[in-house]
Amino acid sequence: MSWISDHLLALNGTLVLIAVFLLPALESSVFLGFVIPGESAVVIGGLTAYNHTNPLWLVLVAAIAGAIVGDSIGYAVGSRWGDALLNRIPHKLLKPAHIRQSKDLIARLGGRAVFAGRFAAALRALVPGLCGVSDMRYRTFAVWNMLGGAVWATAFTLIGYYAGASWHKVESYANTASWILVGVIAVGVGGLLYLKRRSEKRAAARFEGDGDGESEVESPEQQPTLGEHAAG
Template identity: 35%
Template sequence: MLLETSVFVGLVVPGDTIALVASVGVVGPAQFAWLVVALVLGAVSGESIGFALGRWAGPRLRASRAGRRLGERNWRVAEHYLGERGGFAVFLSRFLPVLHSLIPLTAGMAGMRYGRFLAWTASASVVWAVLVVGIGAGAATGYEQLAGRVKGAGYVFVGAAVLAVLALWLVKRAFLKREQAHMRLEGDGSESAPGAKP
């Protein structure tokens, strides 16, 4: 989780996947709470590192090979979105593809105060962690209840896991669709969501 938003690792291995897999093993409220705490600490630490990297090495990272592979357009969209939405962009970026890796760096480069950044990213991380762990643990609990009574409960569990991933994807898609207007670049009539072609 720490690496996910600090050095572009989340673009390769999404934190949602790691969190969902971990949450399937949750047994009881204590483990639920500890997993949420671990995910929040990892996410906030990673985003804080991303913020610091943006503050001290942002332009160099942007010009690096990894930064160029992300595409200049995505960097411009992140800058524009942060300018449009301010701290709320930091909160929502936790739920948006590509931007969750770029916004911490962009916020650092833009000179946002760290205290303001931390407040927005920590609150987003708590909401995200509770949502993801709730979905994963709920799917596992449903399987345990069915395992002894229903033949083929393993198939039901696989179906529930697929539905959990789909539910998370739909939540992120809804956020992306809602925020699309704030990501449109000046003089650009096309959709400007991260990853979109120019």
């Protein structure tokens, strides 16, 4: 994607801001994250802030807005046409394995999948639409979408800003770092869910044990009276 980055750098400041908004919006709105370089555009936006072509705050606003708007459109598209659209995309562009990974992520993490999926391009393109397909509540989706979009856009804008002249090297590592981060998040959340379920099972076992102990105690009606002892 370096040729796209080079073309973006040749644009004036206003057009770069438009690209910083538009490319992140397109990559997750219609399952195009595998061909639309949203991360590259945001990194380049940070670089233009470093070069004083654009104000840093304006690049951040454009990147965050593009990320959030794009995911929201992706959710709506998935809710309306998700399965039919996915079936029409050639497997060379969209691997079935990526669809399975996204569905597994949603099944394990719920709304947190929106945040985790934001940090890997293939998942970023699919997770919003698959959340719509799976009928996730939009309120839940929106909260995690805003959080994930803000963190992702801020992180990659600042990467471009602080990388400065070394942005090419940073850009080449960005996708790998994204997948590593997704793995760390998934493992961490999976571990927390496992500990929570284990704790719930222990609590249920203790409750059942207490219930069995109480059932062995005779009620006052079942205990023999003093008269019955005497009669015996």
